[in-house]
Amino acid sequence: MKRRGAGFASLLWAGAFLMGAAAAGAHDMPAPAPRSSSPAAAGEAPRRVVSINLCTDQLAMLLAAPGQLISVSMLARDPRSSVMAEEAQALPINHGLAEQVFLLNPDLVLAGTFTSAATVGMLERLGLRVERLAPAYDLEEIAALIRRMGGLLGREAQAEAMAAEFEADLAVLRAGAAESTRPRAALYEANGYAPGEKSLAADLLRTAGFASVAAEFGLDYGGFVPLELLVLAEPDVVIAGRPRAEGAARGEEILVHPALEALRARRGVEVLPDRDWICGLPATLRAAGRLEAARRALEVGK
Amino acid sequence: MSYGGLMAALAALVAALFCASLLIGPGAIGLADSLDALLRGRGEAVTLVMREIRLPRALLGVMVGAALGASGAALQGFLRNPLAEPGLIGVSAMASLGAVISLQTGLAAAFALALPLAALAGALAAALLILVMAGPRGAALTLILGGVAISALGGAASALVLSLSPNPFAAAEIVFWTMGSLADRSMVHVGLMAPFFLIGLALLAPLGRGLDALTLGEDAAEAMGVSLRRLRLTLVAATAALVGSATAVAGGIGFVGLAAPHLLRRAVGGAPSRLIPAAALGGAVLVLAADVAVRVIAPDRDLKLGVMTALVGAPFFLHLIARARREGL
Numbered sequence: 001m002k003r004r005g006a007g008f009a010s011l012l013w014a015g016a017f018l019m020g021a022a023a024a025g026a027h028d029m030p031a032p033a034p035r036s037s038s039p040a041a042a043g044e045a046p047r048r049v050v051s052i053n054l055c056t057d058q059l060a061m062l063l064a065a066p067g068q069l070i071s072v073s074m075l076a077r078d079p080r081s082s083v084m085a086e087e088a089q090a091l092p093i094n095h096g097l098a099e100q101v102f103l104l105n106p107d108l109v110l111a112g113t114f115t116s117a118a119t120v121g122m123l124e125r126l127g128l129r130v131e132r133l134a135p136a137y138d139l140e141e142i143a144a145l146i147r148r149m150g151g152l153l154g155r156e157a158q159a160e161a162m163a164a165e166f167e168a169d170l171a172v173l174r175a176g177a178a179e180s181t182r183p184r185a186a187l188y189e190a191n192g193y194a195p196g197e198k199s200l201a202a203d204l205l206r207t208a209g210f211a212s213v214a215a216e217f218g219l220d221y222g223g224f225v226p227l228e229l230l231v232l233a234e235p236d237v238v239i240a241g242r243p244r245a246e247g248a249a250r251g252e253e254i255l256v257h258p259a260l261e262a263l264r265a266r267r268g269v270e271v272l273p274d275r276d277w278i279c280g281l282p283a284t285l286r287a288a289g290r291l292e293a294a295r296r297a298l299e300v301g302k
Numbered sequence: 303m304s305y306g307g308l309m310a311a312l313a314a315l316v317a318a319l320f321c322a323s324l325l326i327g328p329g330a331i332g333l334a335d336s337l338d339a340l341l342r343g344r345g346e347a348v349t350l351v352m353r354e355i356r357l358p359r360a361l362l363g364v365m366v367g368a369a370l371g372a373s374g375a376a377l378q379g380f381l382r383n384p385l386a387e388p389g390l391i392g393v394s395a396m397a398s399l400g401a402v403i404s405l406q407t408g409l410a411a412a413f414a415l416a417l418p419l420a421a422l423a424g425a426l427a428a429a430l431l432i433l434v435m436a437g438p439r440g441a442a443l444t445l446i447l448g449g450v451a452i453s454a455l456g457g458a459a460s461a462l463v464l465s466l467s468p469n470p471f472a473a474a475e476i477v478f479w480t481m482g483s484l485a486d487r488s489m490v491h492v493g494l495m496a497p498f499f500l501i502g503l504a505l506l507a508p509l510g511r512g513l514d515a516l517t518l519g520e521d522a523a524e525a526m527g528v529s530l531r532r533l534r535l536t537l538v539a540a541t542a543a544l545v546g547s548a549t550a551v552a553g554g555i556g557f558v559g560l561a562a563p564h565l566l567r568r569a570v571g572g573a574p575s576r577l578i579p580a581a582a583l584g585g586a587v588l589v590l591a592a593d594v595a596v597r598v599i600a601p602d603r604d605l606k607l608g609v610m611t612a613l614v615g616a617p618f619f620l621h622l623i624a625r626a627r628r629e630g631l
Contacts, residue, residue: 081470191471226602231329231350232331248406248408248411249467249472251471252469
């Protein structure tokens with residue numbers, strides 16, 4: 001009897017611990033909404049939009065009418081991943097789980113094409129409208145994404161203005177890169193990941209007037225490049241992120257490896273945070289502008 | 303083969319594999335260029351590769367292997383049980399936990415030695431726990447059950463801490479802390495491990511005589527003037543320093559502490575005082591060979607060392623057991 005009692009007590013203890021953990025995690029979530037009686041009719045702009053993908057989060061925040069976007073993904077608040085982390089503080093966050101999203105009673109869910117198929121399938125089974133946006137692989141595609149998002153949110157005019165400004169700025173940058181001497185730049189990220197030739201990051205480099213070393217490694221979309229191959233490639237400039245301040249990861253230690261630091265010291269130094277090339281956004285062009293300035297400084301220095 | 307001959311052969315093998323580790327890598331660098339860069343600093347990029355990437359990797363291979371082999375042999379000698387091994391009894395898992403906690407709390411960033419010290423503390427806790435539970439005789443069942451429990455606890459707690467990290471890259475690193483890798487380690491890591499490695503070896507060196515006496519039984523050992531209490535405390539401290547510092551820089555690498563002493567036990571005649579130095583060299587051979595192999599098999603994938611040591615070690619180990627049974631040993 002005594003033994004059974006002890007076993008029961010430990011079960012209770014474990015249960016209490018789990019519930020405590022759940023409660024601790026729950027404080028930041030948006031409150032569930034009552035189910036609306038009339039979903040937005042076809043052709044009408046959606047009124048309760050939930051985004052569960054970092055890239056749609058940021059595009060929607062740029063374009064949505066006040067109050068239209070009711071929740072964004074948790075990553076939108078991470079300043080290392082998101083260029084709009086501050087704006088995202090004002091919005092309730094979700095963790096991209098079907099149950100949580102359904103309870104928000106959205107009339108439009110925005111997801112990426114790489115969002116978990118199980119989650120999207122479940123949301124569609126529950127009768128929600130889910131729109132999936134593909135990531136941008138070059139800068140031109142960003143203008144198309146802006147227009148598509150505008151159409152989905154019923155904000156066509158705002159989107160057209162934003163896309164037109166983007167295209168004008170892009171044309172100026174591309175023209176400026178025409179007379180570049182094309183110094184060789186290597187993009188290098190956590191775990192030794194190098195974005196490839198067909199990635200948005202590579203187009204960012206090309207637009208800024210650099211040649212990408214990724215081509216020499218034969219990388220299409222990206223891959224892992226051992227540090228010693230990077231060193232032996234002797235790039236003119238290394239463009240890399242920096243480890244984050246909070247929460248250490250061994251994968252990011254490579255960004256401060258003495259060999260990479262030596263390379264940075266002898267060659268160019270350029271910091272390009274992940275957030276600038278993960279998602280195609282108007283801000284991506286500002287990053288391209290910064291890289292272009294760095295390229296011009298490098299060419300003057302030679 | 304005489305003991306001296308065996309040690310010389312092992313040392314030669316370590317030296318050969320150390321050179322192989324320096325000369326083999328994803329970047330195809332000629333032999334002459336490699337040596338020129340390493341010794342005389344010729345060629346900017348090649349020198350950087352040889353001195354800052356390959357040299358620390360090879361040095362860590364020797365130190366990590368020697369630490370695991372020597373502590374495995376010493377633990378087996380003290381517990382008189384061939385199953386005692388840092389990975390199997392949970393010392394590596396708890397060392398990983400300590401390292402993970404020091405990294406995630408920012409302690410390691412604030413003060414560099416916090417990383418090996420925290421791993422050492424984890425290893426110390428596990429070693430004390432297992433030696434207290436198993437008692438001086440090292441009952442096999444207690445050792446295995448206790449080891450499984452401590453390993454599971456350490457592994458689960460590390461996974462929990464990494465999963466809760468604000469850094470999205472951290473959760474992907476659970477496999478590093480359980481399988482181990484020497485990829486992208488630098489001279490900074492060599493510097494972090496070296497003092498604890500040397501202290502651990504210095505603590506272990508004088509234990510040989512006591513462990514030899516212990517093979518005759520506790521009473522006989524006590525009668526020969528061996529203080530079991532002191533022996534045990536020194537052993538725990540040495541194991542913690544060796545395994546803790548190795549795990550802090552290379553993650554948990556299994557099998558080396560088990561296989562190295564086992565492979566060499568017959569050749570040295572079984573006396574712990576002779577086995578410990580031989581197992582240190584044997585462990586270095588195993589880790590260096592595994593680290594060369596992962597670079598040959600998958601140069602751009604960071605294949606984990608624990609994958610190689612277990613894939614190669616486990617079948618060989620099973621073969622040894624089968625042979626021992628056949629011979630009625």
